[in-house]
Amino acid sequence: MSGAHDVLHHAGDSPVHRLAPHVKILVAFGAVLGVVATPRTWFPLFGVYLLVVVAVWFVARVPPLWFVKRAVIETPFVVLAFLLPIFGTDPRTDFLGLSVSVEGSLAGWNILAKGTLGVLISLTLAATTAPGELLRGLQTLRVPAPLIMIATLMLRYGEVVVGEAKRMRVARISRGDDPRFLWQAGAVARSVGTLFIRSYERGERVHLAMVSRGWTGSPGGSAAVVAEVAAAPALEVSKLAFAYPDGHQALFGVDLRVERGERVAVLGPNGAGKTTFALHLNGVLSGGSGSISVAGLDVTKKNLREIRRRVGLVFQDPDDQLFCPTVAEDVAFGPRNFGMSDVDSRVRKALSAVGMESVADRSPLHLSGGQRRRVALATVLACAPEILVLDEPSANLEPVARRELAELLLSLAPTMLMVTHDLPFALQICPRSVLVDDGVVVADGPTREILADAALLARHRLELPYGFRLD
Numbered sequence: 439m440s441g442a443h444d445v446l447h448h449a450g451d452s453p454v455h456r457l458a459p460h461v462k463i464l465v466a467f468g469a470v471l472g473v474v475a476t477p478r479t480w481f482p483l484f485g486v487y488l489l490v491v492v493a494v495w496f497v498a499r500v501p502p503l504w505f506v507k508r509a510v511i512e513t514p515f516v517v518l519a520f521l522l523p524i525f526g527t528d529p530r531t532d533f534l535g536l537s538v539s540v541e542g543s544l545a546g547w548n549i550l551a552k553g554t555l556g557v558l559i560s561l562t563l564a565a566t567t568a569p570g571e572l573l574r575g576l577q578t579l580r581v582p583a584p585l586i587m588i589a590t591l592m593l594r595y596g597e598v599v600v601g602e603a604k605r606m607r608v609a610r611i612s613r614g615d616d617p618r619f620l621w622q623a624g625a626v627a628r629s630v631g632t633l634f635i636r637s638y639e640r641g642e643r644v645h646l647a648m649v650s651r652g653w654t655g656s657p658g659g660s661a662a663v664v665a666e667v668a669a670a671p672a673l674e675v676s677k678l679a680f681a682y683p684d685g686h687q688a689l690f691g692v693d694l695r696v697e698r699g700e701r702v703a704v705l706g707p708n709g710a711g712k713t714t715f716a717l718h719l720n721g722v723l724s725g726g727s728g729s730i731s732v733a734g735l736d737v738t739k740k741n742l743r744e745i746r747r748r749v750g751l752v753f754q755d756p757d758d759q760l761f762c763p764t765v766a767e768d769v770a771f772g773p774r775n776f777g778m779s780d781v782d783s784r785v786r787k788a789l790s791a792v793g794m795e796s797v798a799d800r801s802p803l804h805l806s807g808g809q810r811r812r813v814a815l816a817t818v819l820a821c822a823p824e825i826l827v828l829d830e831p832s833a834n835l836e837p838v839a840r841r842e843l844a845e846l847l848l849s850l851a852p853t854m855l856m857v858t859h860d861l862p863f864a865l866q867i868c869p870r871s872v873l874v875d876d877g878v879v880v881a882d883g884p885t886r887e888i889l890a891d892a893a894l895l896a897r898h899r900l901e902l903p904y905g906f907r908l909d
């Protein structure tokens with residue numbers, strides 16, 4: 439998936455691109471301050487500023503048109519700048535036969551000149567500095583960690599919106615739409631509404647993924663550990679029922695007990711409630727009825743931090759799970775939130791476990807789907823959870839990557855719950871399966887026996903793949 443990276447960053451190898459990011463941030467910041475502080479009537483100086491900015495574009499080898507296209511974000515200010523002379527206060531003067539306010543004209547010019555230069559300077563910084571570099575530059579400048587985290591999240595949200603917009607555009611065009619013509623403006627306007635909703639929903643899923651790795655609103659945290667109840671099962675779920683805020687009832691009373699070290703597959707047709715169930719296991723979803731306990735600790739607000747340290751959730755879509763500028767930072771996110779001490783070595787070990795050490799410094803968004811899936815698993819492994827909850831781990835994996843993932847999962851010690859439609863994968867990894875349908879557990883037993891029950895599978899819209907035989 440491409441994101442805001444590609445929209446605002448113009449990759450290159452010019453001297454401007456090669457400058458240290460913190461130097462560029464300081465220069466850009468100083469330049470914006472200089473522009474803002476310049477008296478509005480020093481007209482020629484604004485011309486000089488513009489020439490300097492354009493000269494930087496030439497050295498950076500980024501075409502001026504690239505900036506012009508992106509400067510459209512300034513449109514509301516331009517409109518305001520042109521309205522001020524018309525509606526400004528007296529005294530007034532004649533300009534090209536129009537009566538314009540003198541003060542309004544100066545105020546409009548001030549906004550137009552300073553706003554445009556500010557936008558162009560910011561775009562120049564963004565064009566010549568990759569987002570990850572920008573964040574590193576801020577770190578070098580010792581900008582407080584919460585501000586850097588906020589910048590990271592804003593960046594991720596930008597990527598979410600741009601990514602959704604691109605996906606929707608491709609979907610529209612592939613179905614014959616060509617939104618270049620005026621009479622399609624209505625469809626485009628409706629798409630903007632949909633884009634907002636889709637971006638909001640994805641943003642919410644990214645937030646859930648952050649919460650599930652211990653994010654509480656500020657980076658860092660303590661490593662306080664709550665004592666568990668000895669001899670309690672790894673997981674005990676009783677009469678769990680849940681309805682989404684729109685009133686849709688997804689779970690109707692799930693009961694499940696999982697012993698320590700067990701590997702259990704959660705099977706079921708589309709819409710059965712599997713993901714909803716998985717999201718409850720570390721308190722990402724809550725508010726229904728029934729109870730859940732992990733190693734004897736109730737999943738309640740007071741224990742949430744400890745529960746999230748113990749239950750690692752790997753989301754169905756890796757794009758929901760990965761939001762930091764680099765793979766290494768994403769993998770470090772959970773251990774940092776949980777106040778773990780040996781973060782660097784955890785990151786190295788987790789990436790090595792999934793065979794992804796070589797991509798540590800790359801942006802997660804520039805990886806292939808299969809690579810992202812492995813990195814998403816590493817983000818959770820780095821927290822060494824006692825229970826690993828995986829939602830569709832084998833989806834979109836090439837056969838070799840799928841086999842490697844199976845070997846990796848079989849080599850891991852934690853208790854495991856794996857939501858999957860991949861029945862052979864369930865058989866390979868999990869000796870036990872539970873079948874969920876319509877928000878309740880309808881079967882629970884050895885995976886082989888459940889998969890051998892053709893009538894049971896058929897009743898719940900499950901099917902072994904063509905040619906697959908249970909020996």
Ligand SMILES: Nc1ncnc2c1ncn2[C@@H]1O[C@H](COP(=O)(O)OP(=O)(O)OP(=O)(O)O)[C@@H](O)[C@H]1O
Binds near residue numbers: 706710715
């Ligand atoms: N955010 C939401 N708001 C309202 N309803 C939802 C929401 N998310 C899921 N649902 C509904 O809850 C039900 C269970 O969804 P869930 O995603 O848990 O199913 P699933 O078994 O994981 O399905 P799949 O195999 O297709 O991933 C579905 O009917 C779904 O439409």
